[in-house]
Amino acid sequence: MGRAEARRAQKRGTGPGTGGKKPKKTGIRRFFTWKMLLAYFVGVIALGAGAFYALYLYVDVPGEGNKAAQLQSNVYKSADGKTIARIGQVNREEVPLDKVPENIRNAVVAAENKNFWTDPGVDLKGTARGIINTVMGRGKQGGSTITQQYIKNYYLDQRQTVSRKVKELIISLKVQDKLSKKKILEGYLNTSYYGRGAYGIQAASRAYYNKDVDKLTLEEGAYLAALLQAPSQYDWSQATEAGKTNAKKRWNYVLDKMVEQKWLGAAERQSMQFKEPGKAKPAAGLAGQNGYLVEAAKREIIRDLVAQGRTQKDAEQEFEAGGWTVTLSIDPTKQKALEKAVHDKLLAELEPGKREVDKHVQAGAVSVDPKTGKVVALYGGQDFIQHQVSNATRADYQPASTFKPLILASALENNSKTQEKKPITPATIYDGTNKRPVVGPGGGGYAPENEDQHSYGPITVQQAMNDSVNSVFAQMVVDVGMDKVKKTAVELGMKSDFEETPAMALGAMGASPMEMAGVYATLDNHGKKVTPSIVASATHRGQEFSLPNAVGATAVDRNTADGLTSVLTGVVNDGTANVVSSAEYQVAGKTGTSDEDLSAWFAGYTPSLVTTVGLFGEDMEKNGKQVTLQNTGGNGRVNGGTYPAKIWAAYNAAVFGDDDKAKFDLETDEPAAPAAPPSPKPSTSPSASTSPKPSNSPSASTSPKPSNSSSSAASPKPSNSTKQPPTPKPSSSSSTGSSTGPVDPGTRPNGGLMPPP
Template sequence: MGRAEDRRARQRGGRRAAPPRRSSAAASAASPEEQVTVVGGRAAARRAAQGRGRAKGKGKDGRSFIRRMFTWKKIVGTVFGVCLLGMGAFIALYMMIGIPKGNADAELQSNVYKYSDGTLLTRDGERNREIVDLAKVPKDVQRTFVAAENKTFYKDNGVDLKGTARGLLNTVSGKGAQGGSTITQQYVKNYYLTQNQTISRKLKELVISLKLDREKSKDYILAGYINTSYYGRGAYGIQAAAQAYYRVDAQKLSVEQGAYLAALLQAPNQYDWAIASDTGKKLVKARWNYVLDNMVEEGWLDKGKREAMTFPIPKTPKAAAGMGGQTGYLVDAANNQLAQQLVAQGTADNVKDALTLVNRGGWTITLNIDKKKQTALEKAAKSQLTSKLDPKKRSVDADVQAGAASVNPKTGAVVAMYGGQDYYKHFRNNATRTDYQPASTFKPVILAAALDENAQTQSGKPITANTIYDGTSKRPVVDHGTKVGFAPENEDDADYGDITVQKAMNESVNSVFAQMGVDVGMDKVLKVASQMGMDTADLKSVPAQTLGTMGASPLQMAGVYATLDNHGKKVTPTIIKSVENSQHQVTLPNPIGDQVVSREAADSVTSVLTGVVDDGTAKVSVRDNADRDGRKVAGKTGTSDENRSAWFSGYTPDLVTSVGLFGESKKNGAQVSMYKAGGFPRVNGGGFPAQIWAAYTFGVSGKGLKFDLDTTQGAGVQPSYTPTPTKSASETPSETPTSEAPTSEAPSETPTKTPTQTPTQTPTQSPTQSPTQSPTGGIENPLDPNNREQ
């Protein structure tokens, strides 16, 4: 029976069926021997079953090890423990992980440079991104991104637990990035973390998102998201994307356009209309509809307006503007001016640090450059100079560099600039370089100082446009009877004898202005030069400076002449119109400063300079130009020693432009002569520079404008009162006024000479000379070697 019962017990699951109970009476009726046999049999069977159970991994109660280990109590306890442990770990992570600084890549921006009308000039930087304030993005456009990515954005706590859990599971299982993150999480990934799909990164994303949502506003997060996201076409951020796809700024995006940009974020390259396949186009249209439908659902868009919307096909991709041509020169000039202003206002300690700050990106710089005038200046330089140079025929032609700057005298705005033939071929900006002499374009500054200081000749006579000086070449300059050791030679060693200041300016007579500088006092001359915009800090007050032997740039000389054009009020040329940066405020100074030269002095110089154009060294290129069309012009030519530079700085009532040509060795950059450049014996200011000036100015300046001059001196005088017999009268087209009797100043002695004939003026000519004066040597061809101009 024992064996049979054991077998049946095994068949029932390893337990032996309990023997039928005997009644207590039957048990007690059994003999003692029988009772022992029964009890012993039960015990033996039980021990046998337990032995077999242990042999099969069962406990004393006969249950398997697995069933004993995974009881409901243990499972619930384990889950509860894991939850507590996870919560503890998350709390620890939350305590340990803070909101970090943005990663370097996310902070990279480009600098954006615009023309004065707001159109794009170029972008410069490692990353095509321009961060814009959310306030500049239309509200409806902002909502397109929320509708596309995270409809509950304004209500949630910054995280999507289901999406995050799904993302963690996908990461562990190797399925890659999947699952829906909130806008906050995506911004955290873009700005604070990396794109790496790791468990640690996902956990950090979760913690930082929660913290960021508590510490920052929804607008802050949304702005960060749309400014850091990648939209394709190399565009990072909504501003760059708006320009790349629709050629507008972010603030001018329509809802339809915004919905397309929001749709792009799901698959920028696949959804770019210009390169999308038919399937891609269908998908992006579906995504676009999805965005707008969500906006209607959320009550952000009227259903009727939604139904009337059509898909806004983006513009074809356009190559990013580079730095070639004149662009690089303009960008460098703007960066340098911005850097100087950052130093001036204390944002940076020095220019080097300021330029580093500028080059970090994030600046939107609108220039004063007028697109039309800029194009005209480039065209004039090409047609009047570069097209006429042929380095294959003449090696010197390769050494000719041109620079020019054009300024509005009323505002100080640099409306055009020519830095060289091409930024990639010649990096140095010829419009801002200061290593070449301005030569005789400095002479008007000497006259301005004389008139402003009420200077007198050695004999005590006032210096005016009609004062007579000795124009003999190599005549020693004297200071009250004492020779100062300086005897400048006139151009081509020409002698002019006794000559008026007006005629001396027309013919650019060195000996006259050298003596005038000493009469005024060279310290006063340099002071006035500094006040008008030249850098004279390290110059010695010596007569040689009257020849314009200091360094100056076309930009500086344009400022000097603009000050004259602006009736003596200081004009500081500025290439920057406005500056924007999300982290730095820049206050631009007023380009129009104080009265640095009296109006009468400035206007008198302007009047005298009209004679240079109408009867002097610039008459062929400027006065006789077919495109002049009656414009009033004042200006001055200049040619430095050894023909290393040649200039024309001139102005109309509304525009000032200075053009310089510089001899620079193509081999080593050294200053060299320009003799025979362009096939001419010598390059003078009345040649190429004046021709470039005229071709440009007469194409863009206003017609019919007149100089409003408060003066009674010089070639272009228009008096504001009726002349008296003792005052020199101004000339007008209808009359020939009489002039004050000029005095002749003999430099080597105090007595004065009285000319035998009083000079008279005509509408187009400076005062005529007395019969006893030397021949004037009038100029017929500004490029002829006999052109007497220095």
């Protein structure tokens, strides 16, 4: 053997002097041979199987279901401890399986568990996935059979825990041996939650179609089967447009699965039409504002249950099962003041018998403490019994120009620049020419009209905000970047379900007064994220329920938030919202008016209170169709500076009186912009505007050197008199004129003249 071979043999432990044996492994390597790893794996499997068998022997099927726990009411209280409403007991009426038409039974099975009649009663993969999700903190149910869902509904609860899932699996296996499939399906149909407080398919049939279950058509039964996936989201009376779309998709899915299972003929399936269910009947005790307050609290608790790990369906069912005591953050004094302000400044002027438009006016408002995030007053409509859609939380109308401050916020947050690479600040000069095509990536030739098709010429961002100049903000949203603007809007509290187009500059998306109150409260709170909360505390069966903090982390830098507050004081002092200007307290805010006057807004705040008021045109005789608000109360044009601003001013005057001397505590290095820019050198080319025509570029130079002042306008504070459309030349002064109030140059592309004074 050569020396090289000898060395290799020694390393292998087989050379001379080793006795032909390999050396023993030392340390941790001794425990991780392939044989030992295999043994460990088999051992773990054996231990798991043994543990499961032990649990199988240990866990018994409960002698009774948990009906007693479900027969409780939910109690709602105001901040002073007085009971607002007591909702209960559970709406349930059990029926034998043979009373449920066979085709409707098949619809439920097709929707929830198509292999129900042949499966072993459990879905091991789905249950394992659910347990893993729970352990990992994701908390979403992985999937379960009808048998498992029945066990959860009847014997257990809706909590997403490992122990509950294991119990569910074991009891399901045992019940499968004791009960027939028909008995299990009967139990499932009688214990499932269908929304509208209805437990069981008979109660659901009465709640949605006002008939007994044996009188349902298959189309109607398929809708009830579809509801099982997301009861509240698919409830036609309160669903959003997306919810209605998804409900129809689920309805179609149910029927298609029935065809797949040979329970329904393809030709018959094609002839079926979706039938909208009837309106929900509100429970007693929910008249006036009570119903809106209760619904807002209910929605919030369910949201928090989902955040803690329940599925949407389980969260709804757990809440509706009862046993909750919910104390609201509503301040009775502020609540009365808000209701009175809406009555005095709006409802008292309406004459539905005289003017058709007055029948269609819906008002909604939310008032929030920006330091705590708590809702102190909420107005959802004239009467919940008559109109169950809350105008405070509905998000199907455009927020219009109340979105414009978010564009400037994004510009400040991102240190954005114009197309000419000039920093965007309140003092930056833009071209306010009417129908000016947007320049830059994604602009696509978008050329929005200004109010009354007015051309402003060169104008500062501050004055453009004051007068809500569409052409300026359409250009700015492209300058900043539509993706960045959307990101800032979402961080401030808006939902993310809107498209990134230049039209977003004009608030061409849906939003609710509650949502916009959160956005403006975040600005008022120096950039700390505020998610409005109407629940002060809650207990469930005597146990304290953990609530998330309504005030979260920083959404935008304080310099950005305070800079916006500075700018928005200018809208009040020298802009479309001067009707709310007060000598007693500082105010910042923004008006908004959507296309064709379908909605009108005012979102305003003081150092200690944020209140958003929305007015919506809705024709209830045409399934809630959005209609114009023009000539409401016989006053011609309706915009954010009229009824919404007047309601806001009356409410705040009642709340504060002469007692609020607080000033905005602003820390911002944004420049204090003059109301009008310095006159540029006139262009030699002809211009349709009486003011000098700016260059064809979207923006020019910035205005004077920034100052550390937090004031937003250099002009003196105007009186509370109303304001005519601006003259061609931008001016810092506020003129008086029409009694209809200040004009909001918001998102009204069709323009139109002011009615005669």
